[in-house]
Amino acid sequence: MIKLDKVSKKFATGVLALSDITLAIDKKEFVFLIGPTGSGKTTIFRLLTREMLPTEGTIIVNDWDVVKLPNHKVSHLRKKIGVVFQDLKLLLDRTIFENVSLPLEVAGVKPEEVKKKVEEVLVKVGMLDHKDKFPIQLSGGELQRTAIARALTLSPEILLADEPTGNLDMATSWDIVNLLSDINERGTTVVMATHNIDIVKKLAKRVIRLEKGRLMRDDKGLPDDSPHAQGGKAGKKEDHSSLKASDDVKPMTDKSEGQRKTEEKK
Amino acid sequence: MKFLTITWHNIRRSPYQAMAAVLVMMLTFLAVSFFTFLLTGSSKIINYFESKPQVTAFFRNEVKQTNINALESGLKDTGKVASIKFVSKQEALKIYKEQNKNDPLLLDLVTADILPASLEISTIKIEDLASISEMLKASSEISEVIYQKDIVSTLVSWTSALRKIGIGLIVVLSLISIFIVVTIIGIKISQKKEDIEIMRLIGATNWYIRWPFIFEGAIYGTVGAVIGFSLALLILWYATPFLSTFLRGIPVLPVNPVFLLGVLGAELILAVIFGAFSSFVAVLRYLR
Numbered sequence: 008m009i010k011l012d013k014v015s016k017k018f019a020t021g022v023l024a025l026s027d028i029t030l031a032i033d034k035k036e037f038v039f040l041i042g043p044t045g046s047g048k049t050t051i052f053r054l055l056t057r058e059m060l061p062t063e064g065t066i067i068v069n070d071w072d073v074v075k076l077p078n079h080k081v082s083h084l085r086k087k088i089g090v091v092f093q094d095l096k097l098l099l100d101r102t103i104f105e106n107v108s109l110p111l112e113v114a115g116v117k118p119e120e121v122k123k124k125v126e127e128v129l130v131k132v133g134m135l136d137h138k139d140k141f142p143i144q145l146s147g148g149e150l151q152r153t154a155i156a157r158a159l160t161l162s163p164e165i166l167l168a169d170e171p172t173g174n175l176d177m178a179t180s181w182d183i184v185n186l187l188s189d190i191n192e193r194g195t196t197v198v199m200a201t202h203n204i205d206i207v208k209k210l211a212k213r214v215i216r217l218e219k220g221r222l223m224r225d226d227k228g229l230p231d232d233s234p235h236a237q238g239g240k241a242g243k244k245e246d247h248s249s250l251k252a253s254d255d256v257k258p259m260t261d262k263s264e265g266q267r268k269t270e271e272k273k
Numbered sequence: 274m275k276f277l278t279i280t281w282h283n284i285r286r287s288p289y290q291a292m293a294a295v296l297v298m299m300l301t302f303l304a305v306s307f308f309t310f311l312l313t314g315s316s317k318i319i320n321y322f323e324s325k326p327q328v329t330a331f332f333r334n335e336v337k338q339t340n341i342n343a344l345e346s347g348l349k350d351t352g353k354v355a356s357i358k359f360v361s362k363q364e365a366l367k368i369y370k371e372q373n374k375n376d377p378l379l380l381d382l383v384t385a386d387i388l389p390a391s392l393e394i395s396t397i398k399i400e401d402l403a404s405i406s407e408m409l410k411a412s413s414e415i416s417e418v419i420y421q422k423d424i425v426s427t428l429v430s431w432t433s434a435l436r437k438i439g440i441g442l443i444v445v446l447s448l449i450s451i452f453i454v455v456t457i458i459g460i461k462i463s464q465k466k467e468d469i470e471i472m473r474l475i476g477a478t479n480w481y482i483r484w485p486f487i488f489e490g491a492i493y494g495t496v497g498a499v500i501g502f503s504l505a506l507l508i509l510w511y512a513t514p515f516l517s518t519f520l521r522g523i524p525v526l527p528v529n530p531v532f533l534l535g536v537l538g539a540e541l542i543l544a545v546i547f548g549a550f551s552s553f554v555a556v557l558r559y560l561r
């Protein structure tokens with residue numbers, strides 16, 4: 008369970024990255040976090056993992072009061088939250104296997120168990136064949152999967168995915184989104200920050216929209232008639248119709264984003 | 274064990290830094306071992322002389338046997354003397370030949386004429402040495418009196434000078450090695466800053482991140498100590514033939530292996546503390 012209560016974050020530069028955000032995400036929910044660039048999505052994730060402290064407000068993750076959490080407990084909190092970082096943060100001098108096993112090693116899991124668990128998640132993200140390669144030897148999509156695999160190794164209760172489909176083609180993006188909803192169905196709370204409106208629209212899930220650090224929208228996505236997660240190509244074909252349908256239902260903020268997206272495509 | 278693997282990885286990645294750290298540690302422990310040997314040796318020599326209440330008096334070359342006998346009986350009359358041993362020129366030559374039998378060059382140079390006859394006098398009580406030696410010095414037959422107390426006090430002053438030099442040198446070298454290890458570990462931490470940040474975000478505790486660096490410092494210390502000690506041992510082994518002629522009769526050599534093991538053990542403990550302390554300083558400084 009994640010709870011933000013009147014959370015604000017003002018950076019030393021004077022930028023107000025988040026202002027007065029109040030929201031709650033239940034266990035086992037799947038939530039999209041959307042909003043234009045610089046709207047504060049990553050900042051929310053960084054607050055949740057205590058990478059930094061909010062200027063104001065309280066943050067609860069599971070039973071932890073994140074703001075008041077003593078320093079020595081921060082590592083416990085972070086082991087309960089899997090994060091796919093926007094910039095992935097893979098260790099370049101370690102193989103895929105070593106990168107993915109890192110959270111387990113940090114948590115002091117026995118070597119035999121590490122091997123088993125890592126191979127299990129690598130199979131899940133389809134990266135087992137690449138396990139002995141180094142990050143520079145892999146494509147963007149493969150690296151995204153590696154980052155997801157690493158976020159999953161400790162079987163976290165919460166998964167924060169910051170643009171896990173950034174720079175990927177639609178088919179690969181759908182693979183990843185399907186993977187995340189699969190993980191979600193097995194009981195993990197998933198929060199995914201994304202710019203990919205097509206995905207948000209097709210996967211009728213709760214959408215939290217930020218703009219300039221303010222909460223603009225928080226509701227259950229679209230009516231359930233729009234096609235669900237289903238392999239990239241099928242999704243792509245129906246792209247247009249679903250976009251239109253959603254434009255009719257959704258408030259203007261979404262419209263502008265949808266239009267921007269279609270313009271980019273042309 | 275996993276930490277050691279990480280440490281080993283870190284060391285291998287920058288061999289020159291590792292070498293610098295090991296070398297300076299080696300130098301420090303070479304000095305530690307060297308002065309330990311030297312000071313232990315001299316304190317043994319001092320003990321030897323202190324335990325023997327003895328005066329050696331060398332006669333003038335042209336001394337007559339009657340004068341020698343008179344002096345001997347005069348000494349006995351004091352009642353302070355435990356034993357008197359006369360060493361004639363021939364006997365002195367025999368002893369000399371025995372001691373230098375491996376060195377024909379030295380043997381050729383020396384004849385019985387050069388070597389003085391002498392009296393070795395030991396007293397019952399150490400305190401009486403002073404008066405006996407005064408008495409000998411007063412005699413016109415005697416050219417030189419070697420009095421253990423003089424030897425001891427010369428040795429003591431030499432040893433204390435050596436000790437001061439040794440301690441000074443060791444302190445300076447220790448400071449240098451601490452600074453070098455702190456710097457090297459500091460550089461390594463800065464080089465791995467991003468990785469460390471990532472590890473933290475993944476849930477690594479502070480100690481998980483610190484341990485490999487602390488082990489690294491301890492390993493530099495340990496390896497440096499082993500090499501430094503071995504080097505000092507090599508020097509000692511190399512110098513043993515020379516030293517044993519020099520120290521003939523004084524039970525210093527060969528050095529007791531148990532003592533050597535003890536020194537090595539103490540140095541290893543010191544090395545681990547030293548290295549670990551240095552890297553801990555670096556960790557506190559560079560890894561908040």
Ligand SMILES: Nc1ncnc2c1ncn2[C@@H]1O[C@H](COP(=O)(O)OP(=O)(O)OP(=O)(O)O)[C@@H](O)[C@H]1O
Nearest residue numbers: 018019020022024043044045046047048049050051
């Ligand atoms: N460390 C920082 N210091 C100062 N300002 C920052 C810092 N990090 C982020 N910001 C600012 O805070 C605002 C929110 O940034 P954030 O990274 O949360 O945006 P975002 O929604 O994740 O954007 P994007 O979609 O591009 O990833 C931006 O204006 C950014 O410039």
Ligand SMILES: [Mg+2]
Nearest residue numbers: 048049093169
């Ligand atoms: Mg971001």
